[in-house]
Amino acid sequence: MRILIIGGSVFVGRAITEEALRRGHEVTTFNRGRSGVDLPGVEAVRGDREVPADLDRLAEGREWDAVVDVMGRVPRVVGESVRRLSGRAGVYTYISSISALADFPVKGCDESSPRYECAPDAGPEDGDYGALKAGCERAVEEGFEGEALIVQPGLILGPYENVGRLPWWLDRISRGGRVLAPGDPERAMQVIDVRDLAAFVLDRTEVGKADRFLASGVPGNVTYGGWLAECRAVTGSDAEFVWADDRFLLDREVRPWTEFPIWAPDNPDFAGVWLASSAKARAAGLSCRPVAETVRDTWAWLRDVPPAERSFRGHGIDPEKEARILAEWA
Structure with missing residues (x-):
């Protein structure tokens, strides 16, 4: 074509x-x-x-x-x-x-x-x-x-991400130490690898028919805790996660989704954030790789980017604010 x-x-x-x-x-x-x-x-x-x-x-x-x-x-x-x-x-x-x-x-x-x-x-x-x-x-x-x-x-992750969500977490966790982690580590997420999205887009483009697809990955394909654990594993970090509950963080004016990338607190404003259905797209051929592979390949790309040149587009919590909240939580 x-x-x-x-x-x-x-x-x-x-x-x-x-x-x-x-x-x-x-x-x-x-x-x-x-x-x-x-x-x-x-x-x-x-x-x-x-x-x-x-x-x-x-x-x-x-x-x-x-x-x-x-x-x-x-x-x-x-x-x-x-x-x-x-x-x-x-x-x-x-x-x-x-x-x-x-x-x-x-x-x-x-x-x-x-x-x-x-x-x-x-x-x-x-x-x-x-x-x-x-x-x-x-x-x-x-x-x-x-x-x-x-x-x-839906939420797209993978190598060459220019939004800064997964790259920020990889960068932060690679530096090790006590890492403030938000909310419930068992909360199920739903993410899609950019390469799987690209393959599906081209599959349907090659078919050449008018249609509409929601492509947000497989529901529950990773938990927040599992996702951060994958980041720790691929970076070889000694990071120690300190999980603080949603209310505690919100009371300290931590911004959902940005200061802790992809953190969606358990409240009505985010009740459906991980509940989108990709059933139609999956029936039409959307295939999603394990999230562990996405994390691994993103780190393989990011580690070749000098730390001073890494851009997170405003994502990530200020180190001093993180340290202050860690002390208050303790």
């Missing part, structure tokens, strides 16, 4: 590009060339999707079997790409997010769950991340003259 990937050099886009090349597809990537390095073997087209002339230059004289849009976050911007690429590809695959579902993370959800209300021509000022992703989905579904495939991933 001839595939255009909008993005293609960072985390999810990189994994999809790598898998497409492995399968022997002809891959064109379209990005600004600022965030990552293009993989060998692609036709790299430089440009900004927010600049109409750049989109026109991309489309001129080219056709593809499929477009995979990894980077779209603003409906109005996605709509411009859709309009210029309609008629130049058979299927438009849009990588959305579980956050586009209005019930998430308060309730369990699946493909039938309602999406946020957001117009397909909305601008960046017209909603938060989840609402805008829902508007982007509509921009593809309503504007593309062909098959519209929507994939809504």
Whole structure:
């Protein structure tokens, strides 16, 4: 297949590009060339999707079997790409997010769950991340003259992660000592490896039919304690986990999800965060590797990144705050 990937050099886009090349597809990537390095073997087209002339230059004289849009976050911007690429590809695959579902993370959800209300021509000022992703989905579904495939991933981990969640935990645990750990170590989670997501996206893109899939991995495929234990094992650390309960941490203004990455306290605001159903995607071929493999391979990548160059995008608790809370818990 001839595939255009909008993005293609960072985390999810990189994994999809790598898998497409492995399968022997002809891959064109379209990005600004600022965030990552293009993989060998692609036709790299430089440009900004927010600049109409750049989109026109991309489309001129080219056709593809499929477009995979990894980077779209603003409906109005996605709509411009859709309009210029309609008629130049058979299927438009849009990588959305579980956050586009209005019930998430308060309730369990699946493909039938309602999406946020957001117009397909909305601008960046017209909603938060989840609402805008829902508007982007509509921009593809309503504007593309062909098959519209929507994939809504849940929590994505794996090598080359640029969000900083698993990398922060690996970095912190590798330094050893007493490590403050949040909440209940037996709380079940649900994560998906970026490479498994990439394989599923390409499987469905190759089918070339309009559809919608929630892809959040296997429910309960790891516990929070098991996940951190895997981090300790692969780093060879002497870390000693000190588990503090949710209420204690919240009373000390520890921010869920960010100061302790992927920590979702046991309260109504996060009641459904690990209850999404990927049954439809799994029935359609989604296969998920053990989380231990994801942790191992992420550390193998991260250990080659000098500590001073590791970026966690605002994730992780300040060391002084962690030490203070450890002392109070003791």
